[in-house]
Amino acid sequence: MGDAFAERIRECVLELLIARGPGRTICVSEAAQTLATRSGYHWHDLMRPVRTISAQLADSGTIEALQQEEIVDIRVARGPVRLRLRALPGQRSALPGQRSAEVG
Template identity: 35%
Template sequence: MTCPPDEANPGPEPDLEPDAAPAPSVDEPVRAAILQHCTAAGPGKSADVSAIAQALGGKPADVVPWRALIRRIRAEAAAMQDQGLIVVLRKGRPVDIRAAKGVIRLALAGAAAG
């Protein structure tokens, strides 16, 4: 049985920042690679996540490091999507990266296309 809060027992303190957003990712090498590939793709085009991973030195044959690198790219892309820097595409349509399954592509915000 719990007692209602009173002056002697005020109860738990409320959250000071209940809607505080998570801190943005700061994986600078990955961020730079994403921006470079999206910019190089040009207006109306998108970049392949695998190409970004290979540019960062990843090799698909090294399965465990490759998957870790893809996770890093997706995490940084999520932060960049939250900041409105890029658009994440699945089958040519914008999607939330956190809900996207399978192959995705990345494009600069405002220049997205399939």
């Protein structure tokens, strides 16, 4: 997977999460399916790359990976994993490039 394709995955995951809204989640397969539509790959073939990039986003503190509403390490989690933007202290959600409303 080249750097340009990794960036496309990163952008796709963040785009879907931002569109879904604060506190909401997406399934890794949703990102793979969306990316498959845009790239011509079969979505099953994109699951591992999407999980890899999602792990990097989690490592950077941008997103969280969840199973049954518990934060997990996506590298070792088996089965369906959901992703959400990581909320920053005092904020409802961490939207890259946007300021979130203060929790009051």
